[in-house]
Structures are given as structure tokens and as C-alpha cells.
Amino acid sequence: MPAQDSRFDLQNLHADTLLVHGGTMRSSFGELSEGLFLTQGFAYDTMEAAEARFNGEDPGFIYSRFSNPTVSMFERRMALHEGAEAARATASGMAAVTAALMGQVKAGDHVVAARALFGSCRYIVEDLLPRFGVASTLVDGTDLDQWRSAVRPNTKVFVLESPTNPTLEVIDIAAVAAIAHDAKAKLVVDNVLATPMHQKPLRLGADCVVYSATKHIDGQGRCLGGVILGSEQFIADHVHNLLRQTGPAISPFNAWVLLKGLETLSLRVERQSRTAARVADTLAELPGIGRVIYPGRADHPQHALAQRQMASGGTMVAFEVKGGKAGAFAFGNRLRIVKISNNLGDAKSIVTHPATTTHQRLSPADRAQLGITDGMLRLSVGLEHPDDLLADFVQAGRG
Ligand SMILES: Cc1ncc(COP(=O)(O)O)c(C=O)c1O
Structure with a gap:
């Protein structure tokens, strides 16, 4: 089994250092860059060794649907940076959201979700869970009374995204976590838009954090991936077995790309956020733009909460172009550097008409x-x- 680098106490290092070194394991070749173990399985020296691996006496790897050295390095690095005890990587962000929710509920349970969820996440809550006998209630995530009054005796999970996609509403994670815990429910936070750099939902009381690693973690539009983070207990009780048996495993290749993406995450997100703040201010001055939504601006409806809860206004800006769909399309079509696409967190600036x-x-x-x-x-x-x-x-604003 590759060895963990044990020369430093990772707990005491800064985020930037963890993102470069955290979770690294080296094979007997001593490779500097993280090894890409593009293998579905592992060979054993003897029958007895295989038996010991399977019965848990030897803690090595068995099969890449369960675990893989490259994937484990990515999971460990994510967990160290997030301040989570455990992490599991998945094939996509949606695989992470689906497993984090499905792993906690059974027929007869109830889920409360903030209405402003990414479309596919809403599909899970509104359409998929009810097909398996799990009821769901959608609330205005910014209204704490709605969370409170949605609770039922069988409520098991609260789920939210903050800032929300695409309207960049900011939800009070600590307050919603407190309501969830009063109801003996668990809170899952989709932290994609905030990024792992700018918001730490576990510190604010969330029980589980999910990421589409496809976004800022890769940051260069190369591959899909997802991560689920929480306590050892949470992962053991709700996630580990579901992933192992149902198989939404990430390719070791994608985990390797994401691992290398983490090395530059801090630099990228810091620069993207600084530019986003400038872009938001510039857009607000353009005559053809009606409203600019950016959590870092004083005119954002939850600006004070954003300042408390997030380390920056983030890398995303939403804005209204005057003239409705035709105005928005014309503005988008006039942009030359900014690409029209639907990813986010990428090195390339991207505009989307949600x-x-x-x-x-x-x-x-x-x-x-x-x-x-x-x-x-x-x-x-x-x-x-x-x-x-x-x-x-x-130039796009000039028309
Ligand atoms: C907030 C949010 N959650 C989840 C996802 C799903 O991630 P993926 O596309 O990696 O499955 C996305 C984007 O697609 C997203 O924007």
C-alpha cells in the first residue's frame, strides 16, 4: 500500500499548503507528483493475502469501485481542507447530491429543501424521492419561519445551496442547521457556488457538504466529479455502503485531474473573486443593465449575512439585462471573450441564460x-x- 507522507502534522498547516500536500501517498518509486493508479483492481501475492484483504485484516485496496489510491488521495485532501473527518468522491456532483440524500432516507420519511436549488437537485427532491415514498417540502430558504413550519415528525433531512444558483441568494446556514437539529434532522449543504475556499458549512453546523468538483475544484472544464464530506459516523451510516454497492465511482483519472486542480484552487478562486467584484461594479454602471446581484456588494439583500458567512463575495455574478429575453440574448451574443456555456468556476469566463x-x-x-x-x-x-x-x-453594453 502506498505510504502517507508522515513528516508534517497536516492539522497545523494553512489551507494553501494542505491543498498542495494533503493526502499525498507515495509508491515505492517516490514519485513527486501524485500517482495515477488507473487500475480497476489489485493483485495479491497469495491466496492468504487476498483473504486478509477481503476480511479487513490487511487494510489495502481491493477494487476501484470501493476505493483506489488516487481517489483516496483526492478524498483525503478534500477532507483535510474542508475540516471534515471523512470524504467520498463520486462520478459527478449529481452522484454526490443523490447519494447524500438517498443514503439518509427511507419510505415514509420527509425532506425539507430550499426552493432555489440547482435544477437537477430539485428533480431529486421534487420528483425522485417522492417516487420512493419520501415526501418533500420546498421553502423560501431565506425565510427561517418557513423552515420551522415545514418540519414534520418524520423530517429527516434539510437541504440547501448557498449562494443559490443562479440568483445568488444567501441562506443563513447556522440558523437553518439549528432548526434542523431541533427537529432531529440533518442538514446537507451544496457548497458549489461558495467554493471550498469561501465557506465552511460544517463549521456553521451542517452535517454534510457536497460539491460538484466539476466546477471550481477542476476549474479548467476538463472532467466531472463530486465529493461528499462529513463526520466518519455520517459517511459510515449514510454514504459508504450506498456508494460501494451502487457504484457511482469516480474514474481514478478524473480524481487525479481534480487532485491537481486542488493545488491551484486557492490562487484561482481568489483571483476570480477579486475580478468578479470589479465586474459586478462595472455592470452596475452600464445603462442597459437593470439589476446586479453579487453577495459582495452592499446592495445585495443578504449582504450582511454574506459577510458573516463567506470569506468573499464569490466568483459568480447575476444580472438583469433590460429588454427581457431579447435583451439578454443580444447582450450575451455581443460578448467576445466571455463564452456562452453552462459550466461555472472555470478559468474561462462563462455567461449563461438560466x-x-x-x-x-x-x-x-x-x-x-x-x-x-x-x-x-x-x-x-x-x-x-x-x-x-x-x-x-x-462593449457589449454599448449595443
Ligand atoms: C449547485 C450545483 N450543484 C450540483 C451540480 C451538479 O454537478 P455535476 O454537473 O458535476 O453533476 C451543479 C452543476 O451542474 C451545480 O451548479
Whole structure:
């Protein structure tokens, strides 16, 4: 089994150092960069060794659906950085969300979710769970009374995303965690938009954090991946067996890409957030733009909470273009550097029209309730030079 680097006490190191070294295991070759173990299984020296591996006497690897050295390094690095006891990687962010929710409930249970969830997450809560006898209630996540009054005797899980996608509402994680725990329910937080750099839901009382690693963790649009983080107990009780037996395993190759992505996460996210703040201010000055939503701006409805709960305003900006869908399409089509796509957290700046893409599955009434208007664009700010990006928005705004 590859050896963990034991020369430093990882608990006492800064985040940037953990993101470079955390979880590294080296094979007998002593490779500097993390090894890519692109293997589905492992060979044993003897029959007795195989038996010992299977009965747990020898803690080595068995099969890459269960665990794999490259995947384990990624999980360990994520756990150290998040301040979680345990982590499990999955094939995509949606595999992580699905397992984190399905692993906690059975027929007859009830889930409460903030209404402003990413479309596929809403599908899990609204459509998939009820098919298996798990009821769900959607609430306005910013209204704590709605969380309280949604609780039923059989409520097992609360789930939220903050900031929300795409309207960038900020939900009070500590307050919702307290309501969940009063109800003996667990809180799952989808921390994708905040990034692991800017928000630590476990410290705020959440029981489980999920990521689409496809986003900032890769950060260069190369591969899909997901992570579930929580206490050893949470992972053992709700996640470990479900993943092992149902098999939404991440490819070791993708885990390796994500592991290398973590090395630069802090630099990228810091730069993207600084640029996002400038972009938000520039957009707010353009005559064709009606409203700019950025948690780091003083005019954001939950700005004070965002300052308390997040280390920065984040890498995402939402804004309304005057003229509805036609105005938003025309503005998006005029952008030259910013790409039209639906990923986020990427090195490349990306603009998305949520009403016709990521959130088109919702009815117009549901979109209106969430504040997703036809004129809204969601922007993921990348790593281009800030001046080039600002110039691109100014020229697009000129019409
Ligand atoms: C907030 C949020 N959660 C979950 C997901 C799902 O992640 P993935 O595409 O990696 O399955 C996404 C994006 O797709 C997202 O934006």
C-alpha cells in the first residue's frame, strides 16, 4: 500500500499548503507528483493475502469501485481542507447530491429543501424521492419561519445551496442547521457556488457538504466529479455502503485531474473573486443593465449575512439585462471573450441564460417565484485579465 507522507502534522498547516500536500501517498518509486493508479483492481501475492484483504485484516485496496489510491488521495485532501473527518468522491456532483440524500432516507420519511436549488437537485427532491415514498417540502430558504413550519415528525433531512444558483441568494446556514437539529434532522449543504475556499458549512453546523468538483475544484472544464464530506459516523451510516454497492465511482483519472486542480484552487478562486467584484461594479454602471446581484456588494439583500458567512463575495455574478429575453440574448451574443456555456468556476469566463438552459425545466411560475427572469444572465468569472473582461462587458453594453 502506498505510504502517507508522515513528516508534517497536516492539522497545523494553512489551507494553501494542505491543498498542495494533503493526502499525498507515495509508491515505492517516490514519485513527486501524485500517482495515477488507473487500475480497476489489485493483485495479491497469495491466496492468504487476498483473504486478509477481503476480511479487513490487511487494510489495502481491493477494487476501484470501493476505493483506489488516487481517489483516496483526492478524498483525503478534500477532507483535510474542508475540516471534515471523512470524504467520498463520486462520478459527478449529481452522484454526490443523490447519494447524500438517498443514503439518509427511507419510505415514509420527509425532506425539507430550499426552493432555489440547482435544477437537477430539485428533480431529486421534487420528483425522485417522492417516487420512493419520501415526501418533500420546498421553502423560501431565506425565510427561517418557513423552515420551522415545514418540519414534520418524520423530517429527516434539510437541504440547501448557498449562494443559490443562479440568483445568488444567501441562506443563513447556522440558523437553518439549528432548526434542523431541533427537529432531529440533518442538514446537507451544496457548497458549489461558495467554493471550498469561501465557506465552511460544517463549521456553521451542517452535517454534510457536497460539491460538484466539476466546477471550481477542476476549474479548467476538463472532467466531472463530486465529493461528499462529513463526520466518519455520517459517511459510515449514510454514504459508504450506498456508494460501494451502487457504484457511482469516480474514474481514478478524473480524481487525479481534480487532485491537481486542488493545488491551484486557492490562487484561482481568489483571483476570480477579486475580478468578479470589479465586474459586478462595472455592470452596475452600464445603462442597459437593470439589476446586479453579487453577495459582495452592499446592495445585495443578504449582504450582511454574506459577510458573516463567506470569506468573499464569490466568483459568480447575476444580472438583469433590460429588454427581457431579447435583451439578454443580444447582450450575451455581443460578448467576445466571455463564452456562452453552462459550466461555472472555470478559468474561462462563462455567461449563461438560466431561463432557457439550466432552469428551463422549471415552469414559468416556478422561475418567477425564484426570481429567474427572462432578462437574467448568470456570469461565472474566469481568469482572464480583469481589464479585458471589463472592456468586453462595456462593449457589449454599448449595443
Ligand atoms: C449547485 C450545483 N450543484 C450540483 C451540480 C451538479 O454537478 P455535476 O454537473 O458535476 O453533476 C451543479 C452543476 O451542474 C451545480 O451548479
